Amino acid sequence: MEKKISEMNYNEEAIVKSIDEDLKLKVAGMGIRVGKNLKMITKHPMKGPVVVSVDGANTSLGLGVADKIIVEIE
Amino acid sequence: MTKLDVDERWDLIDKISKKTVTFGEYKHTLKDAIGELTVKPLTGIPIAIAVLYGFWSFFSSFAGFFTDGFFVKLFDEHWLLWLQEIFPGKESWLYYIFVGDPSATNCFEAFGVLTSGFFVAIGVVLPAIVAFYLILTLLEDSGYLPRLAVLIDTILHRIGLHGYAIVPTILSLGCNVPAVAATRVLETRKERFIMMTILAIFIPCGAQLGIMKEVIPDTMGFVIFYLFMGYLIFGFILNKIIPGKTPEMLIDVPPYQMPTAQNVGRKLWMRTSSFFKVALPFVLLGCVIVNVLYLTGFIAWMGDILSPLFIGWFGVPSETAGPLIAAFLRKDLAVAQLSAIEMTRYQMISAVVLVSIYFPCVATFAMMLREGWKELLGSIAVLAMVVTLYGGLLHLIWILLGVA
Amino acid sequence: MKILLMGHPNVGKSVLFNRLTGANVIESNYPGTTIDYTKGYMRVGGEEVEVIDVPGTFSLDPKDKAEEVAVKMLHESRDATVICVIDASKIERGLYLVLEIVEEGYSVAIALNMWDVAEDKNIKIDVVNLERILGVPVVSTTAISGEGIKELVSRSRGTAPVEVDDIFERVED
Ligand SMILES: Nc1nc2c(ncn2[C@@H]2O[C@H](COP(=O)(O)OP(=O)(O)OP(=O)(O)O)[C@@H](O)[C@H]2O)c(=O)[nH]1
Numbered sequence: 001m002e003k004k005i006s007e008m009n010y011n012e013e014a015i016v017k018s019i020d021e022d023l024k025l026k027v028a029g030m031g032i033r034v035g036k037n038l039k040m041i042t043k044h045p046m047k048g049p050v051v052v053s054v055d056g057a058n059t060s061l062g063l064g065v066a067d068k069i070i071v072e073i074e
Numbered sequence: 075m076t077k078l079d080v081d082e083r084w085d086l087i088d089k090i091s092k093k094t095v096t097f098g099e100y101k102h103t104l105k106d107a108i109g110e111l112t113v114k115p116l117t118g119i120p121i122a123i124a125v126l127y128g129f130w131s132f133f134s135s136f137a138g139f140f141t142d143g144f145f146v147k148l149f150d151e152h153w154l155l156w157l158q159e160i161f162p163g164k165e166s167w168l169y170y171i172f173v174g175d176p177s178a179t180n181c182f183e184a185f186g187v188l189t190s191g192f193f194v195a196i197g198v199v200l201p202a203i204v205a206f207y208l209i210l211t212l213l214e215d216s217g218y219l220p221r222l223a224v225l226i227d228t229i230l231h232r233i234g235l236h237g238y239a240i241v242p243t244i245l246s247l248g249c250n251v252p253a254v255a256a257t258r259v260l261e262t263r264k265e266r267f268i269m270m271t272i273l274a275i276f277i278p279c280g281a282q283l284g285i286m287k288e289v290i291p292d293t294m295g296f297v298i299f300y301l302f303m304g305y306l307i308f309g310f311i312l313n314k315i316i317p318g319k320t321p322e323m324l325i326d327v328p329p330y331q332m333p334t335a336q337n338v339g340r341k342l343w344m345r346t347s348s349f350f351k352v353a354l355p356f357v358l359l360g361c362v363i364v365n366v367l368y369l370t371g372f373i374a375w376m377g378d379i380l381s382p383l384f385i386g387w388f389g390v391p392s393e394t395a396g397p398l399i400a401a402f403l404r405k406d407l408a409v410a411q412l413s414a415i416e417m418t419r420y421q422m423i424s425a426v427v428l429v430s431i432y433f434p435c436v437a438t439f440a441m442m443l444r445e446g447w448k449e450l451l452g453s454i455a456v457l458a459m460v461v462t463l464y465g466g467l468l469h470l471i472w473i474l475l476g477v478a
Numbered sequence: 479m480k481i482l483l484m485g486h487p488n489v490g491k492s493v494l495f496n497r498l499t500g501a502n503v504i505e506s507n508y509p510g511t512t513i514d515y516t517k518g519y520m521r522v523g524g525e526e527v528e529v530i531d532v533p534g535t536f537s538l539d540p541k542d543k544a545e546e547v548a549v550k551m552l553h554e555s556r557d558a559t560v561i562c563v564i565d566a567s568k569i570e571r572g573l574y575l576v577l578e579i580v581e582e583g584y585s586v587a588i589a590l591n592m593w594d595v596a597e598d599k600n601i602k603i604d605v606v607n608l609e610r611i612l613g614v615p616v617v618s619t620t621a622i623s624g625e626g627i628k629e630l631v632s633r634s635r636g637t638a639p640v641e642v643d644d645i646f647e648r649v650e651d
């Protein structure tokens with residue numbers, strides 16, 4: 001099933017399917033690329049940021065970024 | 075020379091990584107568990123409040139312990155008495171500049187270079203700065219700051235910033251100068267301008283916090299609250315009127331790490347000593363200049379001219395002109411000077427707020443200039459508005475409460 | 479000789495810089511600690527070597543003023559040996575910056591720093607093979623304890639630019 005990072009649930013794991021073109025380079029710096037495995041650590045309420053774990057390192061993404069990355073849940 | 079595009083580069087990295095790196099089974103450790111607890115809203119927010127409260131308690135008890143328990147006695151009962159005894163010529167202007175008021179019984183009132191100058195710098199500001207930097211270093215080295223940034227992101231978005239702006243904000247509670255430089259990690263001009271402006275106006279530095287704790291211990295909470303509200307209100311307004319974008323936060327949250335005594339000690343020493351290299355000359359010079367201005371009658375003259383503004387608009391005594399001039403050099407000195415002026419508790423609050431918001435100290439000013447003169451001019455325009463409106467508002471509040 | 483320390487934020491560049499030069503720049507556990515460059519000097523076999531610490535940057539396409547400082551310093555130091563400091567526990571993203579710098583024709587050496595963290599996380603890196611593929615010196619280091627720093631310094635001498643095309647060939651072997 002495909003969804004946005006911002007729609008993932010706590011502790012859910014997923015594989016990155018596609019990333020908005022403008023953001024590609026920026027999030028790649030944080031280790032997030034197509035094909036990478038992600039795990040949701042926490043989501044903040046009221047349009048707050050999310051924290052995901054990639055390759056064992058935690059990264060925080062603002063909601064606007066998390067909305068533009070599509071992942072696939074296996 | 076071949077240049078790759080972004081995707082080609084990543085493809086190559088994938089190939090290299092497949093041949094050279096194996097990611098073994100990753101075991102969750104206690105450190106990771108704590109890391110997650112402190113970044114999740116339900117647990118993280120109460121923990122953040124506890125951490126900041128702990129920060130504050132430590133700061134005030136540490137600084138209080140050394141200032142009240144040791145330096146006040148040393149300076150008032152020994153240093154001042156000794157100077158008053160040995161310094162020749164009680165009527166001379168030299169005595170006035172160096173020792174100050176001959177009838178003073180404590181180092182706050184005397185206002186000489188050798189009395190108040192040293193007392194403020196060493197007796198009050200030194201313990202405050204040491205206490206502040208000790209905790210700041212622990213926060214920095216442990217890796218807590220990025221987590222705080224995540225927790226506060228939602229609020230800071232309302233004022234045109236994102237979570238990472240917490241770093242310059244916290245740094246400026248120690249000293250505004252490195253904080254202005256730290257705004258370089260913010261991406262857009264809009265963000266940098268908002269951050270620089272509101273931190274220079276509303277955030278009191280460690281030296282100022284230390285002296286406020288001595289001069290207005292009971293009402294300090296209110297002053298800080300009023301300044302903090304100003305930070306949010308004017309941040310909110312600036313966000314609405316300044317064109318430009320606030321990008322989304324995108325930061326690494328590093329694993330926790332035990333701060334080492336060696337690094338903490340070294341940073342504490344570096345920061346305290348460099349703070350003093352800058353601060354001590356300004357405090358002493360400030361005392362000299364202010365005393366000379368008093369002696370020549372300049373301050374009385376300024377006070378007279380500005381008295382409609384001071385008394386009518388801000389509701390503070392016209393003698394406040396002196397401290398406001400000193401505030402340009404050092405805010406800690408200015409607050410110390412206020413303590414010697416006769417006024418009500420509410421006037422005192424207004425005066426301390428004015429000293430805080432009215433102009434950044436000269437060192438901050440110079441740093442802002444380095445970051446760009448257009449921004450500096452913009453900040454000054456905002457500042458003039460803030461002082462008039464927000465300073466006047468406090469007077470209005472006192473009138474409505476019937477205490478002015 | 480001149481050495482420039484480049485790498486992502488919070489990978490340990492400043493710790494390494496302090497170790498190499500005996501300087502006292504601020505090191506902290508959050509990205510974005512260093513916001514300006516600092517020059518320092520060290521002696522290597524009688525030669526005075528200039529070392530420069532810069533703010534961390536994710537790519538050569540700066541997104542804020544701190545990153546601009548780093549990229550500008552790189553472009554002003556065409557003759558320098560660039561030591562790319564990588565967080566070994568996040569090696570892939572670190573290699574991105576390495577490739578960018580290699581493509582611009584700089585002489586590069588790689589410090590796989592935070593080696594202790596990578597070991598804790600059970601990440602195993604074949605340093606010898608990595609070095610063969612990239613064609614530049616690769617040394618594992620733990621800057622906070624000083625491990626590997628001596629080797630890094632001696633291996634950084636006499637590095638030469640490499641071609642990306644050659645890397646493509648070597649990775650297929
Ligand atoms: N475990 C471990 N920690 C390290 C190592 N090297 C550095 N650190 C820690 O990593 C953190 C970041 O180090 P810095 O030297 O400040 O990082 P930097 O690369 O200069 O970061 P910026 O100035 O933000 O670009 C500090 O808390 C160091 O103590 C290492 O080899 N192992």
Ligand SMILES: [Mg+2]
Binds near residue numbers: 492505512532
């Ligand atoms: Mg650094």
